[in-house]
Amino acid sequence: MLVKTVAVSLVAVSLVSVSLVLGLAGCSSDGGLPGADATTADGAVGDTSLGDAAPPPGSTPTYHEHVKAIVARNCLTCHVTGGIGPFALDSYQALSSRAPIVAAAVADQRMPPWPPSADGDRCEKLQHARKLSAAERDIIARWVAGGTPEGDPSKGDGTPPARAELARVDLELDAGFDYTPPSSGNYDDYRCFLLDPNLAADEHVTGVGIVPGQREMVHHALLYVVDRQQARQQAQASPGGWSCYGGPGVGGAQNLMAGWAPGTPPTRYPAGTGVSLRKDQAIVMQVHYNYDLGVRQPDRTRAKLMFADQSVSDMTMAFIVDVTFELQPGQSKTVERKFSRPGKLWGVFPHMHKLGTQISVELEQSDGSRRCLVDLPAWDFDWQQAYLFDRQDGIDLSDSQIVLRCTFHNTTSSVVRWGDGTNDEMCLAAIYRTTN
Numbered sequence: 001m002l003v004k005t006v007a008v009s010l011v012a013v014s015l016v017s018v019s020l021v022l023g024l025a026g027c028s029s030d031g032g033l034p035g036a037d038a039t040t041a042d043g044a045v046g047d048t049s050l051g052d053a054a055p056p057p058g059s060t061p062t063y064h065e066h067v068k069a070i071v072a073r074n075c076l077t078c079h080v081t082g083g084i085g086p087f088a089l090d091s092y093q094a095l096s097s098r099a100p101i102v103a104a105a106v107a108d109q110r111m112p113p114w115p116p117s118a119d120g121d122r123c124e125k126l127q128h129a130r131k132l133s134a135a136e137r138d139i140i141a142r143w144v145a146g147g148t149p150e151g152d153p154s155k156g157d158g159t160p161p162a163r164a165e166l167a168r169v170d171l172e173l174d175a176g177f178d179y180t181p182p183s184s185g186n187y188d189d190y191r192c193f194l195l196d197p198n199l200a201a202d203e204h205v206t207g208v209g210i211v212p213g214q215r216e217m218v219h220h221a222l223l224y225v226v227d228r229q230q231a232r233q234q235a236q237a238s239p240g241g242w243s244c245y246g247g248p249g250v251g252g253a254q255n256l257m258a259g260w261a262p263g264t265p266p267t268r269y270p271a272g273t274g275v276s277l278r279k280d281q282a283i284v285m286q287v288h289y290n291y292d293l294g295v296r297q298p299d300r301t302r303a304k305l306m307f308a309d310q311s312v313s314d315m316t317m318a319f320i321v322d323v324t325f326e327l328q329p330g331q332s333k334t335v336e337r338k339f340s341r342p343g344k345l346w347g348v349f350p351h352m353h354k355l356g357t358q359i360s361v362e363l364e365q366s367d368g369s370r371r372c373l374v375d376l377p378a379w380d381f382d383w384q385q386a387y388l389f390d391r392q393d394g395i396d397l398s399d400s401q402i403v404l405r406c407t408f409h410n411t412t413s414s415v416v417r418w419g420d421g422t423n424d425e426m427c428l429a430a431i432y433r434t435t436n
């Protein structure tokens with residue numbers, strides 16, 4: 001029965017739960033902080049050369065000369081007033097008063113949060129990795145151990161990274177009206193809106209920026225490419241937007257183009273690739289509103305698109321899934337499945353629900369050897385995102401198979417199987433792939 005559902009409408013079923021969970025922990029409190037979308041977007045984290053800024057071995061680093069810049073680059077995208085971090089770390093006072101927990105979080109590599117394994121060097125290098133180098137961790141440890149000296153305020157650069165933007169905006173879209181939330185109840189509100197690009201010619205989208213309207217209630221947003229006629233009919237029938245718990249709520253073929261959650265930079269597809277948007281297609285934007293913070297204001301969330309100015313390869317997001325697992329009460333279990341897909345692989349979006357404990361995607365070569373693409377050793381439902389590989393070219397999939405492996409621990413007293421409900425589980429990865 002479950003298998004049948006998936007066979008009939010794999011994409012729709014799979015998207016349901018991806019659309020549920022894109023948000024980050026505490027994401028509804030991203031208050032438009034400077035650089036919020038620049039989460040290490042420049043890729044500087046972890047490969048920063050400390051150069052002259054490095055304190056001599058054996059000396060005690062100071063805040064202004066050594067620590068401030070590391071914190072600015074790696075922490076302030078979230079840890080500023082109104083950011084998604086629980087407190088600001090943007091001054092000497094703020095940081096030194098929390099020195100013990102900062103030292104511990106940095107030493108354990110819990111902060112900055114980056115779910116792929118700490119020994120990520122084993123796996124494919126990923127874009128926008130949030131990581132401190134060993135040298136940076138060492139400086140913070142020595143500064144705290146040495147009593148957090150302040151140093152000379154005229155030294156060091158505490159400027160957080162600039163907010164990442166698209167190089168160019170060719171089309172900006174919104175629903176054409178403000179969405180007014182219900183005045184009470186319904187704390188999780190999934191609403192879909194037609195963003196009609198009304199294109200004169202077929203295009204390829206190479207970059208997407210989503211700009212939330214009311215940041216205190218926009219939990220996340222997803223853009224789907226759908227059939228324009230069907231989407232227009234749906235929009236005409238529901239002038240205020242339509243409820244769409246699982247996907248765009250419009251029939252026909254669909255592709256998931258991009259998503260936004262607080263802290264994520266604009267999506268830029270790898271050079272030479274783009275998501276197809278034909279003139280007979282339109283975009284449906286699904287917004288997950290959450291009203292826990294008590295804000296229920298009219299919202300107009302917008303999408304900015306950048307189009308290819310030369311021919312590019314089609315980027316699609318397809319799903320690989322294992323729908324056959326069955327988890328007995330109390331059982332810990334690992335399931336693994338292999339997929340043959342032609343083309344080139346550019347990234348993956350791994351996904352499970354709350355009983356998942358680990359998920360990985362590997363590549364098995366024809367000689368049986370394996371290489372790790374992405375491994376999330378401590379699966380956390382609240383920190384999900386797409387991981388794009390940090391490389392110029394996609395990974396050639398010929399003569400190899402993609403291996404999806406999921407580990408679960410069923411802490412409930414029921415048998416759990418595949419499904420899109422919160423009490424069901426999933427073992428899924430969306431794969432970013434080009435075939436031409």
Ligand code: HEC
Nearest residue numbers: 025074075077078084085086101102105110111112113263
């Ligand atoms: C992408 C956003 C983000 C970045 C970047 C980030 N943090 Fe956090 N931080 C959070 C969130 C969200 C929490 C609260 C939830 C949690 O613990 O996961 C948190 C919690 C913390 C805590 C308290 C909880 C704990 O684990 O001890 C400390 C200390 C902390 N961060 C320090 C830092 C430092 C230092 C940096 C930079 C080296 C940093 N964070 C970078 C988002 C971030």
